[in-house]
Amino acid sequence: MPENDQVPHSDTSGGRPRLQPLSEDDWDARTGELLADAPRDPPGRVGNVFTTLARHPELYKAFMPFGLQLLRKGRLPGRVRELLILRTSHNTGASYEWGRHLPLAKAAGLTDADIERVPQGPDAPGWTDVDRHLIRAADELHGDARLSDTTWEALAEHFGEADLIEITMLVGQYHMVAFFLNSVGVELDPGFDATGFAKGTPKHG
Template sequence: MSQRNEVTGQPRPRLIPLPEEQWDARTRELLAVTPHDAGNRIPNIFTTLVRHPDLYERFLPFGGQLLLRGRLPEELRELLILRTAWNTGARYEWGRHLPLARAAGLTDADIDRITEDPETPGWTGLQRHLIRAADELNREATMSDATWEALADHFGDAELIEITMLVGQYHMVAFFLNATGVELDPGFDIPRS
């Protein structure tokens, strides 16, 4: 069993963020284009992942495409990301995306509902289908015909591809975050469950 942080109660990281005094020229260059938090702080996900600079260099453009330049409306993108974080138990992913979800228009009631069954009252039909898609992709690594067809009534081919890639990418990120124990950054704390 992993040791727990006395303050947060979360498992201690297996990999810590690479300390700045260990950054070489390439690391500095890679992290220079990374999104920074308040106070010019670089999020722990990036300072941990940069321990594998070749992978980091290729990961950032793909993740950025889905997060910043994707075709899905922000609200739907964040709904899928939060459901994926919930399905995988990715505390870091959940905590980092809560502010983005709220900024995209998800309400606190929507966010609470993300942790419940897709049939919970309050969802629109489209939101319900997206929750089902995230759940099915998480469980079976595919979508049922019924879910695919329901989404195809709302989206074109590119958006359907993006839905699967978005859930898959955030599933992969959850594997990394959970396995390495990346700690949630200051200012993004969420209540202990």
């Protein structure tokens, strides 16, 4: 399992992205309207994920409310959300996703030691029992497209029905985003890095 295989801070397999982000100078009126409420990085730059996805305006418009619901208005605590996202980024080889969520993960309470353990999987020493179940959930959804009875029952001791639904939908949503990022080759934005990213195939059981 190539978990220590460091990759460049880009999801391309080599060379330029397959689709370039839309430069703000090239936005037409519709693109400007779509991106008016997009999150901005200092000093006001819109991230490459948004300016690339905006090449499909209808899909962008439909996707954003769902994505922001999970990211900003979801039921899960921020630390739980970001742990699941980082493990999903690792599982899918999405270095962009990892790099963008590192600051969010730290702000939500994940320590540097936690982040270093994410690529090591659920059996790495140092996780709490809840963390271990969450990472195993991300792995099972990635590998089997379902939670095992054991993992479901373990999580149900800590999370309600709506939370369990959100766990599955969150992991699924970030898989979908990873498919887009990796296939298009979206490059990580200035000011972000993918420190600690190591892609690999999870093992679970």
